[in-house]
Amino acid sequence: MQKKRNTRPVKVGRLIIGGGHPVVVQSMTNTDTRNIDATLNQIHDLAAVGCELIRVAVPDQAAADALREIVKRSPLPVTADIHFDYRLALAAIEAGVAKLRINPGNIGGTDRVKMILRAAQENQIALRVGVNAGSVHRSYLEKSGGDVVQAMLLSAEDQLNILTEEGFDQIVVSLKSSDVLQTVQVCTEFSTKWDFPLHLGVTEAGTRWRGTIRSAVGLGILLAQGIGDTLRVSLTGDPRNEVTAAYEILKALHLRERGPVVISCPTCGRCQIGLEKLAEAVEALTGALPYPLHIAVMGCVVNGPGEASRADLGLAGGKGEGIIFREGKIIRKETENNLLPAFEEELVKLIKEKYGTEVLL
Template sequence: MSVRPWRDIARRKSRQIMVGKVPVGGDAPITVQTMTNTPTEDAAATIDQIRRCEEAGADIIRVSCPDEASTAAMPLIVRASKIPIVADIHFHYKRALEAADAGAACLRINPGNIGSSARVAEVVRAAKANGCSIRIGVNAGSLERDLLEKYGEPCPEALVESALDHIKLLQDQDFHEYKVAVKASDVFLAVSAYMQLADAVDCPLHLGITEAGGLIGGTVKSSIGMGNLLWAGIGDTIRVSLSAEPEEEVRVGFEMLKALGLRQRGVRVVSCPSCARQGFDVIRTVETLESRLQHIRVPMSLSVLGCVVNGPGEARETDIGLTGGGAGKHMVYLSGVSDHTVENADMVEHIVRLVEAKAREIEAAEAALAEQAVAAE
């Protein structure tokens, strides 16, 4: 039982599917996704972008397949990628067949958009033969005409009905390895649709506020919408849709999950907004540290505060802490206890070294525990 029950999030119960070797749904960790924006036929550029997303921590990555040249490049891309590839298909069912044969782990497709039931059956056969899952992606901006006529405008009920219609097409083919998204750029519309869908189905849900905007605006919109759903226990995999580089989407996604205690990766920075009491330039220091510490994958916490008002209290709750002091000397805290001082000129390099050393210490301890567990078997 948690000692802080007010922090507990009870996740919605869903069945689990596999996207390649990555489990989605059930009790699996909430996965973070993004999407490449290079021309897929340029395999080298696409692979280079996937590499950057892998380094940022992406669990799954989506690659658009609008034409035959794109699916022709897929075998090379799939072989080079360390994480599962989702092939994004819109209307042409043959692209789905080609992507499945090329090794895609998942097909993003709306079964009702590709034509006849015979075509749906053909895609399902290809998915089954190649071990592919399917993501149904309903979007408020591309709802079916009959639903727009029925409801008059995009609304939660229309998005959910569209999702259920697409689900039925797969279930009619005895296919159940699917997840569903009901995205909208309107936060209220998306949240309401996801909440309704969560009550109607047991499959994993892929969260997103689509066309959210640029790095700042899109992060805010996504955090409000997706944070609302995640806090309610809804969501098994997420993509933050930003007009920014895909690796930024990954970083924002992890920060969202870290803020809710749903997933931990890398350094969680606690820092003050700064004021006239600051003993050093907090804003520039945090910017530099966040950039310098992006390579750290081990979960840990770092507090950076400009003065002693809240600094000691925050430092007690973090692995490493830094509090501004007078005469250019600042207090460093280790495991919540004041340990030594550091001068302005050495401050950033010193903190980076401490974080890297702490990461190595944690990794060594985890490796030792793993060895003990193996030896005990």
């Protein structure tokens, strides 16, 4: 792991992105923004799994009108995602968003960009500017001789020049590609030249399984190099999966803690229990807990507790029975059917002892 790169701090509502602060986990609603209740319900669901910053699409005036109420009732700072129409950007600022995601190149000319910047400055709103490999303008590709990464960097540089010439520096930058290595390369090169905080993401990463793997590889490489100040794992489907995936990536790199880490063995010829189901049940049981516990679900009583000796609590299956262990020591033996309820009991006890909290699982 390399030390986190130095970036300038950008204030987004009550959050700070960059400046050595913890990597901020964000997501985007996929409800119709004009449906205020549906959007707020989703924001609450996302906050419950640890999302810290929420982005909503603002495609038209009706969506911009809904923003005021959404911002007022949202438990999270809101970013408005706007393309083409500077009036929507001004309306979003007026509605009280904490951040705007715009593309200064498609907002209708320098005067309009300046109007947005002035309003953002007056209201202390941060901006995110971004380049996506798929939509980088042809002129940059011509300049870079067809090199997509260099074209993205040229485009980002132009956008940043427009903003910084006006003295604006509350900027977060994103450089995304659906190609994992391209994302890694462009973010790495950018971070050697600029100190604006980076929003990481592999764009259009895919469905939950593939998208999580692709994001974990790309974002993992960057984060391990100390690059990245906020991230979104873009996945098709329920955005709560984006947040849980983001924390698994950050937890694996010891960058953030949230909830338990559940490990389970891959099983081998010694396993005589339905471990996959058991591991899934333990994951479901512990998924919403906020405590950074280390939990192990192991296939056999012979090697399980030893292999998982670092676990706060674990269970291991045997033939028709299983054991529960705490920090490598066996504390209970149970029949296979009773293993999960007994584990639950021990977990409640452990949380009470360790954190002084009564939990209902």
